[in-house]
Amino acid sequence: MPDAPQITKSSWLMILLLAFIWGGTFLVTEIALTEMPPFWIAATRVGFAATVMIVIxxxxxxxxxxxxPTRGDIAAVIFIGAASSAVPFSLLAWGQQYVTSGFAGVTMAATALIILPLAHFFVPGEAMSPRKVxxxxxxxxxxxxxIGAQAFESTGxxxxxxxxxACLGAAGCYATSSIIMRRLPAVDAIGLATILxxxxxxxxxxxxxxxEGLPPRPSPSIFAALAFLGLIPTAAA
Structure with missing residues (x-):
């Protein structure tokens, strides 16, 4: 049996930092949408993150x-690359043109609830239990x-x-890719994140x-917002 992980002050600091970065995603996406089209926001996010991760x-x-790896492993990696970043980032950026950032945040919180029944059927040793539910x-x-009840208010x-x-579809993509990732053979986490x-x-x-054609030239503030959004997949890795 592996040793229990040692939780230190640095561990809590990293969790807080990750929570801050992830939590700001939806608000910053709304800011970026004031100048950038949604699919270019998604492309910029993963492109920035990929560049940083290649160096690491x-x-x-x-x-x-x-x-x-087998052909099945390679096919799974390609699918995860689409379902963990490309598709959900595009869906979220597009969907947030019409919903509140609060609703998008609640939807992402539901990802764990989608993972639970999927893991029960597809991941050995991850059966549902009353405690987990x-x-x-x-x-x-x-x-x-x-987040507050205003997350469910209509934007009209x-x-x-x-x-x-679209936001629910993004949550489903995250959940599905997470399950398939658990079924991959032993792999270097940084290498896998970079390839994805x-x-x-x-x-x-x-x-x-x-x-959407060629992207517009972002202002300095929007460029900073796009760089922040690129930190999310990098931080998650």
Missing amino acids: WGLRGFRLFTQS IGFALGFVGVVIL TALETQGRL LIIATCITAPMAIII
């Missing part, structure tokens, strides 16, 4: 799989209370329903060009 991965020797439910209720926009469905971001960039950049 190179310093670690470009390690990835500890054994030769209660824990996830209490956590979700806590997020709703912290014509595509609000589609925007909400490269795949996501190769998907989102052409898609943004096809749908």
